[in-house]
Amino acid sequence: MKIPLTRIAHARSGDKGDISNVGLIASKPEYYPILLREVTAERVKRHFGRLVEGSVTCYELSNLAALNFVMEKALDGGGTISLRTDAQGKTHGAALLTMEIEVASGELTD
Amino acid sequence: MIRIANGQGFWGDWLEAPVRLIEGGPLDYLTLDYLAEVTMSILQKQRKADPTLGYARDFPPLMARIARRVLDQNIRVLANAGGVNPIACAREVRRLAPHLQVSVVLGDEILARMDELIAGGNEFRNMDTGESISCIRDRVQSANVYIGAFPLAEALATGANVVITGRCADAALALAPMLHEFQWKPDDWNRLASGIVAGHIIECGTQATGGNCTFDWQSTPDFAHIGYPIIEANPSGETVITKHPGTGGRVTQATVKEQLLYEIGDPRSYVTPDVVADFTTIELSDNGPDHVRISNVVGRPRPEKLKASISYHYGWKTVGTLVYSAPDALAKAQAADKMVRQRLHDLNLNFDKIHTEFFGINACHAHLAPQVPEPAEVQVRIGVRSTEKASLERFTREVIPLVLNGPPTATGYGEGRPQVREIVAYWPALVSRDVVSTRVEVVQ
Numbered sequence: 001m002k003i004p005l006t007r008i009a010h011a012r013s014g015d016k017g018d019i020s021n022v023g024l025i026a027s028k029p030e031y032y033p034i035l036l037r038e039v040t041a042e043r044v045k046r047h048f049g050r051l052v053e054g055s056v057t058c059y060e061l062s063n064l065a066a067l068n069f070v071m072e073k074a075l076d077g078g079g080t081i082s083l084r085t086d087a088q089g090k091t092h093g094a095a096l097l098t099m100e101i102e103v104a105s106g107e108l109t110d
Numbered sequence: 111m112i113r114i115a116n117g118q119g120f121w122g123d124w125l126e127a128p129v130r131l132i133e134g135g136p137l138d139y140l141t142l143d144y145l146a147e148v149t150m151s152i153l154q155k156q157r158k159a160d161p162t163l164g165y166a167r168d169f170p171p172l173m174a175r176i177a178r179r180v181l182d183q184n185i186r187v188l189a190n191a192g193g194v195n196p197i198a199c200a201r202e203v204r205r206l207a208p209h210l211q212v213s214v215v216l217g218d219e220i221l222a223r224m225d226e227l228i229a230g231g232n233e234f235r236n237m238d239t240g241e242s243i244s245c246i247r248d249r250v251q252s253a254n255v256y257i258g259a260f261p262l263a264e265a266l267a268t269g270a271n272v273v274i275t276g277r278c279a280d281a282a283l284a285l286a287p288m289l290h291e292f293q294w295k296p297d298d299w300n301r302l303a304s305g306i307v308a309g310h311i312i313e314c315g316t317q318a319t320g321g322n323c324t325f326d327w328q329s330t331p332d333f334a335h336i337g338y339p340i341i342e343a344n345p346s347g348e349t350v351i352t353k354h355p356g357t358g359g360r361v362t363q364a365t366v367k368e369q370l371l372y373e374i375g376d377p378r379s380y381v382t383p384d385v386v387a388d389f390t391t392i393e394l395s396d397n398g399p400d401h402v403r404i405s406n407v408v409g410r411p412r413p414e415k416l417k418a419s420i421s422y423h424y425g426w427k428t429v430g431t432l433v434y435s436a437p438d439a440l441a442k443a444q445a446a447d448k449m450v451r452q453r454l455h456d457l458n459l460n461f462d463k464i465h466t467e468f469f470g471i472n473a474c475h476a477h478l479a480p481q482v483p484e485p486a487e488v489q490v491r492i493g494v495r496s497t498e499k500a501s502l503e504r505f506t507r508e509v510i511p512l513v514l515n516g517p518p519t520a521t522g523y524g525e526g527r528p529q530v531r532e533i534v535a536y537w538p539a540l541v542s543r544d545v546v547s548t549r550v551e552v553v554q
Contacts, residue, residue, distance in 0.1 A: 010325040012317075012368040016375070017238050017536060023371020025364070027325065051476050059377050061390050064367050070375055076465065080148055080533050081424055083465035083493030084473075091474040093324060098478055 002100045008034060008108070011093030018078035020052070020089030022096050025066040030109060032065035038101035044069050047099045048092075069096070112291050114284050114308075114341040118142040118189075119315025121149060121166050127315065127338050128172060132179050134354035137340070140180075141283040142189035143313055144169065150252040150277060151421035151534040153193035154221070164195030165274075170202040173272060177207035180271055188262060188283045192274040194219060194252065200274050200553035213270035215261045217548035218277040220418065220541070221253040227545055234418065234539040243539065249423040251534060255541055256417045258383030259305070260296065261548040262286035268552050277419055279382045281309030284341060292345040296384070296412075303387035303409025304347035310380070310387075311351055311369050311404070312339040318351060318369045320359030325368070332358025342401075352401045361400040379410075381417075386410040415540040424535035425462065425497040430509035431469075433489045433522030440482075442517035443468050443490040449516050450492055453508055459501040465493045489522065495533070502530045 005024075008031040013022040024039060026032040041058040048056075054072025061068065075089055076082040086092070115137050117128035121144040131137060144166035157164030169191035173180075180187060192199045196214040203212050220227060224247070228234065234243035254277035263286045265273040273286075285305035288294065294301045311318050318339040320330040337357025342350040351361055359365075370389060374380060377389035388408040397403040430450075434442040447466045454464070467473040469489035471482060494505050506527045513520045 006324075010323070010364060010368065012322070012324065012372050014373040016373055017538065019238065019375075021371070021374060023368060023374075025325075025367050025371070027364075047478070049477055051478070061371075061377050063390055063392055064370065064394070066367060066371060068371055068374060068377055076463070077535075079536060081427075081495070081535050083427060083429070083463060083495055085467055085469075085491065086474045090322075095475045095478050097324065098475075098480075 001103060001105055003103055004097065005039065005099045005101055006097035009097065011097055013089050013091070013093035015075055015078060015088040018073055018075050020071045020074035020092050022069045022071070022093050023066060024069065024096060025064065028109065029065045032062065034101070034103055034107060035067055036060070039067060039099070041069065044096065047096065112138045112287060112343050114139040114141060114287050114343060115338060116141045116143065116284065116312040116315055117338050118144060119313065119317065120144070120146055121168065123315055125168070129176060131338050131354070132176055132183065132185060134357060137183070137185050139287040140185055140187045142169070142187065142191065143280050143283060144189065144191045145193065145277060147419060147536045148421050148534050150194060150254055150419060153195070154252040157195050162198050165193040165199035166191035169199060170206050173203045173210060174206035177210055181209060186266065186271055186287070188273045188286060190275045190278055190283065192276045194276060196274045196276050197551070197553060203272060203274070204553060210271045211269060212272045212274060212553045213265040213268045214551050214553055215257070215265050215273065215275040215278070215548055216551060217546060218254045218257050220255055221250070224250065224253055227541065230545070232541050232545065234420065234541070237538040237540060246422040246537060251421050251423060253418060253420045255546045256383055256419060257546065257548055258282050259285035259289055260384065261550060263289035265550045266290040268550060270552065280313040281306045281382060282384065284309030284312060285384065288343050299385050299409030299411060300407060301347035302385035304349060304404070304407040305343070306380070306382050306385055306387045307389070307392060307407050308341045308343065308349040308351065308404060311366060312341055314369060314372060315339065316359060317372060318365055319353050319361050320365050323365050323368050325364035331360060334358060347407065349404045350397050350401050351404065361402055363394050363396065363402055366394060366402045381413050383412065383416055385412050414543065416543050416546060418539045418541045420537040420539055421534050422537055424533040425495060426499045426502045426530050427493065427495040427533050428502050428506055428528045428530045429491060429493040430506065430528045431489055431491045431522065432509060432512060432520045433487055434517065435487045435519045435521070436484060439485050439488040440468060440471060442519060443488040445517045446490050446512050446520065447492060449512060450508055454505065457504060459504055460498050461494050461496045461501060463495045467491045499530060506530060
C-alpha cells in the first residue's frame with residue numbers, strides 16, 4: 001500500500017550556500033530498512049523536481065536510523081541571493097515527508 | 111562534570127533565554143552564538159561608518175543585565191559577539207558592567223591581508239563552485255577565518271568572566287570550556303570530536319530541545335517557556351544533553367537526532383578547525399527524562415587548511431506583493447503576475463531573474479503543495495534580482511498601479527513601494543593554517 005513518508009519518519013532541513021540538506025529519521029528503528037529501500041537519491045531528486053536543479057547525494061547513518069540527503073543548486077542561489085520565500089530550505093524536510101512510498105501492511109508496527 | 115548551556119542560537123534569538131538559563135538551575139558556562147554567515151559584512155559596514163562599532167550590539171546590555179548573577183554564581187560566558195571589532199565590544203561590556211573581567215580572542219580577520227595571502231599562494235577558490243576569487247576580489251566586503259577552540263580555552267585561562275571572539279567555529283564555543291577544564295590534548299581526536307558533537311547539538315539553541323522539530327510536534331510541551339539546551343560534559347568525553355527542570359520543550363532522541371543532522375554534509379566528516387568528527391559512530395541512549403547521553407564519538411586529525419568566510423557585493427533584489435480575495439483569487443493573482451511581467455518586458459529592464467510565488471498556494475513547496483480548491487485569498491509575490499539597481503528601482507513602481515489598472519479586489523499594499531536591498535553573498539574558501547595567528551588580550 002501507499003503511505004506518505006511522514007507516517008514512518010521525521011525530518012529537519014537547512015542550508016549551506018545553495019545546498020539544502022534534509023536529515024530524514026525513521027520514527028522507529030525498525031522502519032529504517034524501509035527508508036533505505038524506498039527513499040533513494042534518485043527518487044528524492046525526482047520528488048523535488050524543479051525545486052532542486054543540482055544533484056542529490058544520500059548518506060547513511062544506520063546508528064541513528066537516519067539518512068542525510070544533500071541537494072545541490074536547491075535554493076535559487078542560496079541564502080541572501082535567493083528570491084524564494086523559503087530561501088534557506090527550512091521547509092524542504094516537510095516537503096520530503098509528503099513523498100509517497102510503498103510498504104507492505106505487515107511492515108507497519110503501529 | 112561541568113554544565114555548558116547555549117542561550118542564543120543566532121543574533122535575533124529570544125532575548126530572555128540567557129537570563130532564564132542563569133536563573134533556572136546550575137550552570138558553569140554560558141555560550142552565545144551571534145554570527146551567521148553574512149553577519150560579518152553588515153558589521154564591517156558598521157565599523158567603517160563608526161570605528162567603535164562592528165559587533166553584536168545586543169550583547170553588552172545583556173551582560174550588564176546578568177553581570178551580578180554571573181559573578182555570584184561564577185558562570186563564565188563565551189560569545190562570538192565581537193564580530194569584526196571584538197575589542198570595541200569588550201570595552202562596551204566593561205563600560206556597562208565594570209566588575210566583569212573580559213578577555214578577547216583576536217586574529218580571525220584577514221580582510222586587509224587578502225592580496226598578500228593571494229600572492230602567497232592561497233587561491234581562495236569557492237569551495238562550492240570552484241570559481242576563482244578574481245571573479246569577486248574587488249567586491250569583497252569582509253573576510254574572516256573560522257578559528258578553533260584552543261585560543262578560546264587560552265582566554266578562559268586568563269581568568270576572565272567573559273570571553274569575546276570574532277569568527278570562530280560555532281561548536282568551538284562549547285568545546286573550549288571542556289579543553290580548559292579537562293586539559294584535553296590537541297591530538298586527543300575522539301574527545302575533541304565528542305566535544306564538537308555536543309557543541310553542534312546545542313549551537314542552534316532550542317532546535318535541540320523540541321523547537322522546529324517535526325516529530326509529533328503537537329505533543330511538544332509548553333513552547334512558550336521552552337528550555338534552552340545544556341551539555342553535561344565529562345572528562346571521559348561522554349556528554350549528556352539536557353535542559354533545566356520545569357522548562358518547556360523536551361530533550362529526546364528524536365530532538366537530538368534532528369539537530370545532529372542539521373546543516374551537515376557527509377556525516378563521516380564533520381570538519382572543524384580542531385578535529386574531523388564522524389557522526390556515523392555516535393551512540394544515543396536515554397538517561398532519564400529530558401536527558402540524552404552521547405557516546406562513542408570518533409574523531410580524525412584536524413584538517414590541513416582552515417575555512418575562510420568571505421562576503422561580497424553580489425547585486426540587488428526586491429519583492430513586490432499584492433493580495434487578491436475570492437472569488438477566483440488565484441486566477442486574479444495569476445493575471446496580475448502576467449500583467450507585471452508584460453510591463454517589465456515593455457520597459458526593457460534588465461533582470462537576472464524574476465520569480466513569482468502565489469502565497470497560500472505554492473510559495474514553499476511549489477508543485478509539491480496540496481491543491482487548494484477555492485482559496486479565500488492569494489498573495490502574489492514577485493521577486494526580482496539584478497546587478498543594475500536602476501532596473502529594480504523602476505520595478506518598485508510597477509506593482510501598486512495594479513490596484514487601479516488590473517484585475518479586481520487587489521489589496522494589502524499598505525506598506526507602499528517595496529525597498530530595494532543589497533545582496534551580500536557568501537564565498538566559502540580554504541586558507542593555510544599557518545597564515546592565521548590568534549592572540550588573547552585582557553581588556554582593561
